[in-house]
Amino acid sequence: MLERESALAFWLLVPTLALLTMFIAYPFVRGVWLSLTNSVVGVPGEYIGLKNFVKLWNDSIFRTAALNTFVYTGVTTVFKLALGLWLALLLNRHFRGKAWVRAFILLPFIIPTVLSTLAWKWMFDPTFSVFNWLFWKLSIINARINWLGDPELAMASISAVNIWRGVPFYAISLLAGLQTINQDLHEAAAIDGANRFQRFWYVTWPLLLPVTMVVVLFSVIQTFADFQLVYVLTGGGPANATHLFATYAYQIGIGTGLLSEGAAISLAMFPALLLVVIFQLWYIRRVENR
């Protein structure tokens, strides 16, 4: 009986394992090998040890990209979580048109990212920006703001778009978590004299934490490896100031054709990603075993 079950399991898992081996495990090994060679497009290259990584370590653009990636991930995650939680709490009430609001609010998340980012690029246009018009009308500014032209400001603008895109995902996922919380607990706490804030802090938050952790870790990985927003909004400019790991890897590996160096830049993301994944697996196991 057990024999037959494992035979069936084997056949049911073959297609999945074949595809994942061919297009994830194998490319990963190839990527590690590639990063240890000096190959460029069309030329296989030979083993050069860690030279690519040493070169990156001394590359000021790479350092900027690394710093940008960490700051970008940190800052946007804090905002996405705070705003997403706020929105989830608002959506968790009963009001007319709730289903409609919930459906429309997810649009930034489901519409293809590059397409909505193009709309943002147009809103950030140096000459025709609608934000400039708005602030000018409100007498906040009297000269135009170059949203994507100034390095510091460009990173802030990119972060704003990332937050815009991510908040609905946080809100709807956290809302799903909120809805599993038994209302009786709230009522019991209210009868015991807990105020709104206390009810949130001592009842809602501890029960919501497992869902929150998974959502945050999942979103951290996506944000850390982000490519599309920067590619569309600034292309890494001005003067390579807004690169993330992924966009710099693209520019070097695909744009310039230095495959091995590009692969090394991509792989530089790996240690941080691995830590997040290990933490996530550990956390899930801990919650399950409780």
Add this chain to the structure above:
Amino acid sequence: MIEGAGWKKWLWFYLPMGMFILGLLFPFYWMLVTTLKPDGELYRPWNHPLYSPFWTSAPTFDHIKSLLTETLFGTWMWNTMLIALAATLISLFCGVIAGYALARLRFRWAGLLGTAIFITYLVPQTLLFIPLADIIREYNIGDTPWALILTYPTFLIPFCTWLMMGYFKTIPKELEECARIDGATRWQAMVYIILPIALPGILSAGIFAFTLSWNEFIYALVFLSSPEQKTVPVGVTSELIRGDVFFWGSLMAGALLGSIPVAFVYSFFVEHYVAGMTGSVKG
């Protein structure tokens, strides 16, 4: 749950809610207005006296017309549809049977394989695109739809498997055992008893997978090069921008029309989509 005086309700509920809705949906309104504005109004600087950002007095379909007749937009739509559907079907097939095996069958390595598949789910596309581009070239499938049809399942299958695993676990084992006692084989019990019950889960996974493939960008950008092979996200960003010249009218028309299939599917299956999305993170 809404309690307290009227103005409090406005301050703590309607006002923030309104701000959220405005902020989240404004860019889409902006796409629409830009699509319909004639060029004369579009390229009026923001400090021009006649600048009216939120409205147009002379709506025009010129941008949509030029998008459909002067660019390959129709081809890109068709390519994206084909690739998204094929990748979704492959992933559903693999994910459903793998999810069943991991949730229901007892065999060695079950836990380990489940964890391994979960980890591949967390691998971002940007980690592997360079070696993968090399491999695609070696397999001679570069610049063909196959480059994407075969690689998209790498991020769709783990998600489908994970979602279906959770779903299969909620279906009572007894149902299957009854069928087995009545003489059905394991395979028959799976196909005739379990799959029909799991249909809502399969639909959720399929819809989520379809939207993910429609949105995918970096693989399509790197693996495809000729304009007539491109998908919508790549075609719109690369072919509608010539050098430094942005044709904002057609660009926004492309962004708007390119979003319609996803929005359409989404509008019919909101509940399934939300179930798929929340299932994808909760596991």
